[in-house]
Amino acid sequence: MAFPINDRKPARTPSRKTGDERWEELLDVSARMFAQYGYAATSLQQIADELGILKGSFYYYIRSKSDLLFEVIRSVYWDGLERFQAYSKEEGTGLEVLERAIIGHAAFLVEHLTATTVYLHEFERLEPEQREKLTGHDFRQLMSDLIRRGQDDGSVRADVDPTLSALAIVGSINWIYRWYRSGSRAPEEIGREFARIYVRGLTAH
Amino acid sequence: MAFPINDRKPARTPSRKTGDERWEELLDVSARMFAQYGYAATSLQQIADELGILKGSFYYYIRSKSDLLFEVIRSVYWDGLERFQAYSKEEGTGLEVLERAIIGHAAFLVEHLTATTVYLHEFERLEPEQREKLTGHDFRQLMSDLIRRGQDDGSVRADVDPTLSALAIVGSINWIYRWYRSGSRAPEEIGREFARIYVRGLTAH
Numbered sequence: 001m002a003f004p005i006n007d008r009k010p011a012r013t014p015s016r017k018t019g020d021e022r023w024e025e026l027l028d029v030s031a032r033m034f035a036q037y038g039y040a041a042t043s044l045q046q047i048a049d050e051l052g053i054l055k056g057s058f059y060y061y062i063r064s065k066s067d068l069l070f071e072v073i074r075s076v077y078w079d080g081l082e083r084f085q086a087y088s089k090e091e092g093t094g095l096e097v098l099e100r101a102i103i104g105h106a107a108f109l110v111e112h113l114t115a116t117t118v119y120l121h122e123f124e125r126l127e128p129e130q131r132e133k134l135t136g137h138d139f140r141q142l143m144s145d146l147i148r149r150g151q152d153d154g155s156v157r158a159d160v161d162p163t164l165s166a167l168a169i170v171g172s173i174n175w176i177y178r179w180y181r182s183g184s185r186a187p188e189e190i191g192r193e194f195a196r197i198y199v200r201g202l203t204a205h
Numbered sequence: 206m207a208f209p210i211n212d213r214k215p216a217r218t219p220s221r222k223t224g225d226e227r228w229e230e231l232l233d234v235s236a237r238m239f240a241q242y243g244y245a246a247t248s249l250q251q252i253a254d255e256l257g258i259l260k261g262s263f264y265y266y267i268r269s270k271s272d273l274l275f276e277v278i279r280s281v282y283w284d285g286l287e288r289f290q291a292y293s294k295e296e297g298t299g300l301e302v303l304e305r306a307i308i309g310h311a312a313f314l315v316e317h318l319t320a321t322t323v324y325l326h327e328f329e330r331l332e333p334e335q336r337e338k339l340t341g342h343d344f345r346q347l348m349s350d351l352i353r354r355g356q357d358d359g360s361v362r363a364d365v366d367p368t369l370s371a372l373a374i375v376g377s378i379n380w381i382y383r384w385y386r387s388g389s390r391a392p393e394e395i396g397r398e399f400a401r402i403y404v405r406g407l408t409a410h
Contacts, residue, residue: 040245164398171380172373179372193369201406
């Protein structure tokens with residue numbers, strides 16, 4: 001999978017490490033400002049001021065502000081997806097794997113709260129061609145696949161609607177970014193409580 | 206409860222009805238544009254252009270764009286809250302009332318999708334003093350009160366965390382605005398499926 005933005009990362013030269021570090025810092029600061037003030041209300045000038053650099057230096061890495069948004073979202077999206085897909089390959093009944101996936105996905109969201117906030121709140125502000133690169137493998141689909149797997153192996157009730165129940169679960173987890181404040185709950189505690197409700201709500205037994 | 210914006214509505218004069226109608230149209234168009242393009246990316250000038258009026262005419266009704274955001278949110282917030290509070294006063298076990306509240310609240314959200322989108326997506330963009338007017342009676346609190354009521358009357362499991370389970374439910378329902386497309390599902394169907402999962406997940410029996 002190739003992303004055009006990646007191609008514009010600095011080439012391997014003696015100063016490469018510094019370039020990579022600058023790039024990471026640029027992404028971190030952008031994510032924080034997009035999460036706090038919103039994407040539309042944050043200008044490249046404000047990000048440059050926060051970093052103490054000239055706005056012109058951005059164009060070494062990106063063409064526009066929307067490239068920054070894409071990079072912040074792309075990065076957390078693929079990390080989260082990779083982790084989630086690993087659950088899907090685990091052994092166990094659909095319900096057992098679903099339980100682990102709910103706990104793990106909620107924890108992932110809290111552990112990457114700034115970037116997931118930008119992903120979940122600003123996804124629609126990506127350009128259409130950017131959005132296309134990040135769809136087709138969504139979490140709702142993976143979640144409903146697990147529910148169907150549970151229905152096939154008899155661990156999940158047959159009368160459950162896999163799509164709507166996946167949307168209920170994904171909604172609960174995604175909504176965390178709207179209320180979670182650092183330290184309010186342990187990430188694992190949130191996921192475990194959610195998983196407990198959903199396992200009881202979906203179990204065939 | 207007095208809201209300063211209301212006080213600036215046109216006084217009772219022969220032309221009052223037309224003024225009210227213009228005000229409603231202004232709110233509808235603002236809600237639609239805030240929902241579609243985002244609050245920060247929508248200017249008063251764009252709203253004026255959409256309405257085919259001069260931007261200056263706004264200042265008869267509002268002081269600033271944030272007054273418009275507040276009015277859109279305030280209106281749907283209080284309607285939803287009033288409806289929700291009515292459930293809380295109904296007879297039945299906590300779990301029975303919770304079931305009705307989930308179905309009704311999900312339906313309300315879908316029926317008022319444009320305004321709830323603005324409420325749920327742009328709440329943090331209100332001025333602090335505007336936000337203060339709309340807190341202290343939130344849906345999460347009402348939801349967790351119903352869960353506690355169920356624990357008191359024995360209909361809800363005692364080992365459920367009322368706050369986290371309320372947040373799971375509210376998250377599922379609030380997230381609807383992120384995926385719902387007109388006609389994709391009947392509003393009642395969504396609420397009923399969510400309620401079924403949660404009732405099974407929380408029941409003591």
